[in-house]
Structure formats: structure tokens, C-alpha cells
Amino acid sequence: MAENNHSVHSPLLSEDHHQQNDYSKTTSFFVLATKFTLKSLIWVIFILWIALIFMYPSHIGSSLVEKCIDATIGTPFGRTGSMFLVFSAPLLIIAFLAILLLIVTGDDKLEGKKDSKRPTFRLWTFPVLVDGPFGVVSATEMIGIVLFSAYVIWAIYNYTLGALSLISDQPEFKMKCILMLYVLGVRLGLIGLFCLGFLFLPISRGSVLLRLTDIPFEHAAKYHVWLGHLTMVLFTLHGLFFVVAWAIEGRLIQELIAWADVGFANLPGVISLLAGLLMWVTSFSPVRRWNFELFFYTHQLYVIFVVFLALHVGDFIFTMCAGGIFLFVLDRFLRFCQSRRTVNVVSAKCLPCGNVELVLSKPANLRYNALSFIFLQIREISWLQWHPFSVSSSPMDGKHHIAVLIKVLGKWTEKLKEKIMKQPLVEVSVEGPYGHEVPYHLMYENLILVAGGIGLSPFIAILSDILHRVKEGKPCSPKNILLVWAVKKSDELPLLSSIDMEAICPFLSDKLKIDVHIYVTRESQPSLEEGCVYRPIKSSLRPVPSACPISVLVGTGDNVWSGLYVISSTVGFVILLGFLEIFYIKPFGVEKWWYKGLLFVACMVAGVIIFGGIVIGLWHVWEKLNYSREKVDDDTKAKEVVDQQNNINGNTPKDPSQGNLAKSIIAHYGSRPDFKEIFGGIAQKWGHVDVGVLVCGPPTLEVSVAQEIRSHTIARQRHHPIFHFNSHSFDL
Template identity: 30%
Template sequence: MAMKYRCTLVVLKLSMSMLLAALACIWTVRLTRSWKRSWHEAEDRASTTVFSDSVLAVASLAYVYLHLTSKTDQESRKRQSILMTNLTNPITVMKRSIGIVSTAELLIATLFIIFLAWTYYSNVSSSFKMMTPYKSLKLNKWQLKMMYVGVRIGSLSEACLVLLFLPILRGMAVFRVFGVQFEASVRYHVWIGNLIILLSLLHGTIVMFIWGVKKSLLKEIVKWQSVGRVNIAGAMALTTGLIIWITSLPQIRRKQFQLFYLTHHLYIFFILFFLIHAGDKHFYLVFAGVLLFAVDKLLRIVQSRGTTSPISASILPNRALKLTLLKHPCMSYTPTSIIFVKVPIVSKFQWHPFSITSSSNMDNSELSILIKSHGQWTTGLFNLLNSVIDTGSSDHLKGIQIAVEGPYGPATVEYRRYKSLVLISGGSGISPFLSILQDIASRNGDMNKNPIKVQLIYVVKKVEDLSMLAVISPLLLENLKMKLFVTQENSPPVTAEKILQDLSLQIKTIASNKASSKGALSMPEGLLWKASITAVSFAVFLASLIILSYVFLHQESKSSSKKKKKDPSWIGDLFALCSLTIAASCCAMATMISRWKRTVSEGQQVPHRQSVCHENTSAKVQGTERHEIEFGIRPNLVEMLDEIEFGTEEEEVGIFVCGPASMNESVASFCIANRQCRKKDQRKQKCNFNVHFINFSL
């Protein structure tokens, strides 16, 4: 059976590679003279499918591939992970706005920039040779060239728009097939979004400058042509994009998250204005990403329609919350997974991501998250739960309704392929590592699937922040060594055991009866369902487009005996928009029916637990004589990693980092220097470091 899965995976890999290669070839050669001379007419006729079917087919195959990957043996996944790790290891640390760049990222970015340069050169050179004058404007030669320069820059933003939505797919994240998770791929969306705004701004500025020179700026902007590009829609798309971009700047997003969140939903109008401005033929170039995002968004809405209430809540000394939610026993997730949470009583619109701190192997009916109070939304939730705990009534806890999306996590568990593990975190960055430690604890009897040595380096500002560790203190294993750093406090010598026990005594907890809790978290749709729904959505879109065109255009042409005029552009735009809406709605309805049937058949039943309100007590932390704690200093991560000696020279050490940018950059710089020394044989290396970065925040 394992051999059958491996053969199927090879076939899927080849199929996806061939489809992507074919798509890349089409995008590249469509700009050549030979293509325009021989295939341009065929491209126009097949514009609905030629640029979309390959992307959607790859997405469907990717979901099937990820489904089968979870069923293959650990050695197969390990070989694949080693290849992906070599490509994703950092090779350079750039300025803070870009961050750490891996080999794969640098290679893909370089190829994409070359593609954009080739696209621009081909389009501009072709336009300069034709030099077709504008009928509405009497432009001289330099003005005409400037106009073409501006127009062709717009085609570059169109090429970027093809990729804009793919990195932010959550449930239908296609990047998982490359080992890239949603929280890591968000920065690709940011890069592409910045590039789109820059190119669109250049495009609009140059074109409007030429209009201004001819003193017809207002006349041209408000012009709504029946056939061709609609200028006013382009201006509205640019304005909408600028509003989204400005409110996405870190200075605004961090202080006014709700403003950022609400204005980001203007993407609907941005796509609509782009469709009207560019026309349906150009919309089909970017259609695949738009359809996948629309289906993904609707599936997430369907999942989050139901709400649940916490079965327990804890207040930690550092103003952090631990929430435990009831989940369906069949819902499983990998360590470092995240969920998105909305608490309507705090905000009806805001969704916030949090790392899951529990393990589905440890408890199949509960899911826990940690929330640090440091923003308006988290502070509001903290004050709400603090007042509930002070009342001591579990009925008030049941009255807090929570909507959840997810969980979203890696397809494979990377840490299990290492015998030696180093976890480096700062502040709230400990959250994803708690799930790793929980998972290790749940597999303590099977050392073939566990690291032999685990070292945790945890940096906090104040002693109270160490209470994040006290949540799992009973599970600290004998093979775990902790090095704790408290940077902003000085203290007399004290053991880690004493600190964690004291902090555990300060944790306040309230719990309710599981049986009285409103609903358990339901499982998200499986990968095979997502593969099917992707193919079905495209089929429904094509069918809707064909039917609408036949009913409204074909019948009109039959009833008209005169020579038929060219149809207005807005008709094709309207058909594309209606077909997209029908396809996405059908998928949402099918998912709702499927979830309803599954809920009825499962008849979710969970065990009971008596309501209790108590002060949390701690268990003895095992092996604390090996744990170290330092006050008033910051760790020298480069020096600490340089001193690590695990096993033999050939042994690989997994380094997982979750913390602020400065911490990530220090670890990345060390790993880059480590690999360079191995290549030059300047010194004997005891181990090879493979680093994995987990995003500190989204």
C-alpha cells in the first residue's frame, strides 16, 4: 500500500510540474511576434480557460497530493522535508521591511522580476513599432511613446494580480504543497501588493500626465466607452487600492486594526473596478486566483457560522489568557497549527490568529490557545474574562460565544525528523512551541518518532511572562533542557522550579460543564472535498457563462436581421461577474449541505465534566536541575548555538524560531555562517543546522 501511495505521489508531482511548466511557457511566449501572428486569435477564443484551467488543475492535484502525503510513511516524508529545508534555509538577511530570504525565495523572486522585465520590453517594443495614434487625442511622437509606456506598465500590475490572492488562501492554501504555511506566505501577499500599488500608481500617473498636457484630464477620466477600457473604473480601482495600501501600513495597522480589517474588504470593489476597466478578457488572466479566494472565503464563512463557548478560561500573572474550547474528537491538527478567533461581544468583525498550544494526540476533545493582552481587542477580551472569573460563575463563561476558523497547519510535522531540537522563542512566541512539547509528551513512549534531546531558549522581559511555561509545567520531560532569560529584571539566585511553581499558584481558572457547553468545534472540509469543489466551481463557472451568453447574446443575434454591432464591453463583464457569483454560491451551498449531513450523522457527543472554579496548582517540574535562568541580560544566540554539540558530525539539528525580527535575524546570520564554514572546511562542524521560522505575528 505504501508503494502504491508513493507511485501516485510521483505521478501527481509530474502532472503538477508539467502543468506549471506549460503555463509558464504560455505566459512567456504569448508576448512574441510568432504567437501574436499565429495564436493570438486562438488565445482570444479560449481566453476563458487558457490561463485559468492550469492553475485550478494544479490546485486540485495539490489537495489530492497533500491528502496522500499524510498517509505515506515517515521516511518518505522525511526525504521530501530534507529537500524543502535545503531550499528554504536562509541565505541572506535583508533590511527589516523584507526580512530573511531563503534560496527558493530569492530564485523565484529573480525569475519573476526577469519575467516582468521581459513582459514590459516585449509590450513596449511592439507598441513602438505599431505606433497607432489615439483618435481622441492629437499626440505628438514623444507624447504617444509616453502614453504607451504608461499603458504597458499597467500590464505589469495585471501580471502581479495573478498571484496576489494565492498566498492568503487559508483552508485552500495551495502553497502547503511547497511546505509554505499560510502565516509564512502572508509576506508574499504584502510584497506583491506593494508592487501592484507601485506599478498601478506609475501607470495612472503617466497616463493622466499626458491627459493633463493635452488639457483633457477631467474629460478622459470620466469617459465611459461602450467598447474598450473604462477610464473612470481604472481611477476608482487605483483609489481603492491606495486606500487599502495606506491602511495596511504597520503604523496604522497596529494601532487601528479594525480600520485595517474593514478597509481590506474593499478588495471586492478593487476587483470589480479592475474587471470594468480592463475588460473580461484581461479578467480571465487573473480569474483562477480570484475564484480560489472566493471559494476559500465562502468555505471559511460556512465553517465559522456556528459558535461555541469556552469550557475553561485561565488568567495568567502576565495578563495572558488560556482558553480551552470543546472540539469534535475527529478533528486533528499538527503542532504549530493556528486558528482564527472572533468574539462577537468584543468585536463583531475582527478575526485574530492564535497558535494552538495543545496537542490533538494528548486530548482528542479539547483545544487550547494562549492570548496575550497587549492590544485593544485582546485587552477587551482579557477584561471580559477577568470579570467572569471574579464572579466565579460558570454560567457567565457559557454566555461568551466564540466563532472559530481552522485549524490551519503544516501538512507534515517537521520537528519529528530531528533527533536533536532547539526551540528559540521570545515573549508570546512560546505559544507554537507549547504544542510541540505537548506532542512530544504524548509520544513519550515512542522514541523513534521523538527527538532525543530538546533545548528550549526562552527570552522574556519580566518574570511574570514565564507563566506561559507554567501552563505545561507537568509535561516538561526529562530530555528537555531550558535556558530562560529575564531581560528587564534583576533578582537574587532562584531556581526555575521555584519560579514556575510560584507562578502556577497565581493562575486563576474557571471551568464549565462540557455537556452544557454550546457546540463543539466542527472539522473543516477535507482535502479531497477541496479538490472536488475546486474542479466543480470552475465547471459551474463555465456552464453559467455559456448559458448566459447563449440566452442573451445568441437569441439577440437570431432576432436581428441587420448586421450585428459589436457588443458593449459591460455585457461580457456582467456575464463574468454573474458566473463567478453562481459558481462560488453553488460551492457554498454544497458545503453547507455536506456539513449538515455530517453533523446529523455524527451526533456529536462528548463526556461530561463538573463545573469548577479554582486557583490552579502546579505539579513538580521534572529535571529542573538542568534548567538555567539568567536575569538582566540578553542571550547571545550566535554564541549559544555555536557551543551546541549534538552527536556526530553528520547529525542534523532542527532549530525552530518564533520571536521578534531581531531574534530571527540573529539565528539566520548564524546558520548562514555555519553553512559557509562547512563548505570551506575552515573548522570541524559537529552538526548541521536546519532552521525553521514560525511567524511571530500576522
């Protein structure tokens, strides 16, 4: 009878199992097809948009744009809406598609991105330039620089030919010069507007476009610097050409203070250019190093720069760069809302090496990875200063806290240390976490981590993340890790002891090979009191949820909510622009260019604050409800967790190989890392594999590593590894 029952039910169970497999395969196929479709659409729109911008300086390109404008000019938005549709709407459409792609991808970001068995050369990890005005530049970045340079040269060439044809009919040489200056001045300003449209994209810290391309803000910041220099060169030449032309005509002062209602308003342009020049001059490296606060405060003039630019050119010309600026406004308002909350510091202490460790409270659903960083503000020290710090904890260290290590270097960090010594419990404002969308340190089987000083901080998080994943059997590629750490003095060595690797992952030596080489550059021998270099510090900290955790209103937060915020703000902006055109501009016959430019900017800001603000308010309510449920669940489970930990601590077998890690830590005194020797030894030892190299430290260290990787890649033999350069250094 039992056999009959078994024989009867087995086919049913088997059929159900097959149905589940079929459903899983169908779902997987649907997800893959959706991702492929979205990526294809993004690429098609991006290529067509870039091609249009690139062709615009030519007669064919300008004619094509005019045809597109004429085809859509009958809408209630008029010429302004048509210009916006051609030059800015494609960027916003790409942002919408990127949101859908991130939602579909979900948390499976490592799928299809794992290290391949066959070593491959990658343009984005090969340093082409290593020591120059651009810093370390990968092959992919070099291609971008060449394309931007080619566009500017191509545009200037076409506009110069057009100007020469215009002045050919002028009989007087003086008039030819003046007309040439006018025409080229206008065209250089037009090229500058296109560059300005890209300028704000890299500094939108939580931008969906940065997440789509997996470019973290610390890398994107240098793109902003490059574009800033190019944009200001073009705008400066634009203004200079007009100034020279007006001076030749003998009406310089009159033109500088002119504020025309129809056409370009000169005075707002002068104000915008002066604001831009102040930001530009104070952004150069010598000024930043001499007085960072001067650079930081002067850079807030970007509001004056953008608003008066809109007053200068009017609404329909401003639309050429409006897409990138609108995405920045979206990001800036979201960051403003997030940073209004003060966050509880669960633990604040000064380490023996002189560094400061802050442990902040966070909700369990706040996502980040070991390569993330956050911006901190302490209002008791400064209301305006925000400082970036790499995260020193893994997301798997605990779901209710996030930690940072801070090296005491300047006035702000000195005041922070003094405050902690007097009053350990402080309140901070937080922006972030930001960083890579994909934790690329998990994609290499072989890793070399190169740190300088406090640059060890993110590598502590990386090691902890890898160890937790190995222990719990989660997706994790690394098998061999070499940590190279350069410090000035041995009093910094206790920093390494802030992570107890063998406690995180027992039987570590059976699953992962970790070698640590420490270089103490300014001491010839260890001090007598030093003894063992690595002494794991047992932490008694057990962070719990608090009333004031970090807000989840960030770019890496909930994809659905952030998507609703972007879409609602954009729709709101378009609605306000339409209402303005229908109920105010046309009925009252508003023709002033500068006034319409101001109204356009006001609609952008109002769309974000009003329509986006409603979504943020609902998002905040959802966050509070979710956190309340989370806190109740944690309170009910707290006793069970403690009992489980006690049982584990009492019954976990000891690893007979404990102590092997300390033997793999070698300290070198009075010398610096010889990267030629280090990479040469790795090449012989690891063979023909992919090796991910992560660098975090001063620019000189980054340059040395990049130079050696470039040399090795150029001269490498077939049986040697391919080294992939990745930088985690941050420089505003």
C-alpha cells in the same frame, strides 16, 4: 493427530500471510505510482503555464497565445472562454490534481519526510537576507523574488522595444510622447494583471495550493505583501502614464469620467485604482502599527478593487487574473460559512503571568498539528475584528478541545480579559485551524526552539506533541531539544509551568533530552518570592464534547468534502458562464465590455455560492450526523475511561529520575541570549547533524537568529551541524 493438523494448516496460514504481504506491497506500489504521476502532471502543467506567461511579452509568446485562442474560439464560450482556458484553467487543473494528491497521501504525511541520517543543506531553510525591506528571506524565496523581478524587467524591456518601433513613424515629438505613454500604460497594466493573478493565492488561508506546497498562511502572508507592492507599483504607473497623456492632450477630466461601452471604461478603472491606493497606503508598516484597525477596515475595499477592475477591462481580459481570484472566492465563502457558528469556550481563565488561556470545544475529526493557528472573533467586543493566535495544545492532549494562549497587549485583548474576569463563559467565532500540512518539528532529531515572550505558546504545543508521541511510540524523530526563551520580566515565567512534561511522559530523561535556558532581560536577579522557576500546574480540566464545537469546514478538514466543494464550484461556474453566453449574451447581442465583465464576476460568485453551497450544506449535515455518533460513543465510553485513568493513577510506577527536568532549566537574569555562543556550543556538542531551529517572537529576535545561522552556515566546518531556519512568527 495434532501434529498432522498443524502441518496441514500451517501452509494455509503461511500462504494467507504471504497473500496479505503481496496485497500490501501492491497497494503501496499503486499509491506511490499514483503520487508520482500526480506530482509529475502538476509540475509539467505548472512549468508550461509559467513558461507561457513568461514568453507572452515577446512576439513568439503572443503569437503562440493567439494560436491557442484561435484553436478554441469556436466553443460556446467564445474568446472569453479561450482566454480563460489559456491563462486561468491551468491553475484550476493544478488545484484539482492537488486535491487527488492529498486524498491519496491521506494521513501518512511523515512518510518519506523524516530527517535523513546524512546532514543536508536545504535552500528553503537557509536565510540569505536577514535584515532588509523583505525581512528574513530564504534562498528559495530569493530565487522566487529574482524570477518575478526578471519577468517584470523582461516584459517591460520587450514592450518598450515594441513601443519604440510603433512611434518611429510619428513625425512630431509630442505625438511620439503621447503614443509612447499610451502603449507603455497598456502594457504595464497587462503585467499588473498577471501579478494580480498571483496576489490572491497566498491569502487563501485554507487553499489547496498552500496545502500542496506546505506553505502555511503566516508565511504566505508576506508573499502577498511583496506581490501587493509590486502590483500596485505597476497599476499606479499604468494610471499615471494615461493621466499624463490625457493632460498633454488637454482632455484629462473628460477621459477620467469616460465610461465607454466598447473598449476600456476609464471611470471604473479610476475607482478601482483609488481603492487599491487606499489599501496600499494603509498597508505600510508604520500605518499598521499606528492604527491596525484602519489597515484592516481599508483592506476590505478589495471587493471594490476587483469588481471595478472587471468593469474597467471587460470579461476576456479579466480572465488573465481570474484563476487566482476564483480560488480566493472559494476560500473566502468557505471561511464565511465556518465562522457563522459560535463556539463554546470550555475554559477561559487569566493566568498569573497576565496572559489569557482559552480552551475551545472541537469535534474529534477536526485535524490540526502543533504548529497550527486559529483566527478568533468575539462579537461582543467587535463584529469585524479577527485576531490570529498560535495553538498552545497538541492534537494528542485531547480529541475534544484546542487551546490558545493570548498576551494582553492592545484594546481588543484588554476587553477580552475584562470580559473573562466578569463572565468566564464566552462565545467566540473561529476560523481555522490553519498551518503547515506536515508537522516539520517532528522531522529533526535535534531541535532548537527560540521563543520571545508569548512566542513560547506554540512551543508548549510542540513539546507536548513530542512527549505524547514518544510515550505512545508514534512517529517522532526528536531526541535532543534546546529551548531558549527570552522574557522581559520574571512574572512571565509561570507560562512554562502550563505543561507538565514529566506527567505526560514518565521516564522522560531516558527517552528525550530537554534543556531549557530562560533569559530574563529586565531583571538583574530573581525575586525572593519566586523560588523554583518550573512548577507544573495540575490541571483539573476535562473537556467533553459540547453542542457547539468548531466547524470542520476548513481547508485542513476532510479532503474528499473540500475537494467536492472546489470541483462542484468550478463546474458550476463554467456551466453558468456557458448558459450566459448561449441564452443571453449571443441572443441579445450584448457587446458592452464593462457589462460582460460584471456578468463574468457574477458567474464566479454564483458558481461558488449555488453549486459550492449545495456541497457545503451536505457537508454540514454529514458533520452533524458524524458528531452525533461521536458524542454517543464518547458517552458510553466515559465511565471506562475514568476507571482506566484511576487504575493508571493508582498503579503507575513513579519515575525515580523525576525532578531532573527542573535541574535542566537554567534562568539567566539581566542578559539577552548570545546566539553566537549558543550555536557555537551546540556545534561542538551535537556534531555533524541536521538541527532544526524554530523561532517564534518579535522581528528583532528572528533577525538575530537568522543572522547567526547564516554566518555559521557560510563559515561552518565539516564536523559542525547544519542549522535549518524555520520561523513561526505571524505578522499581518
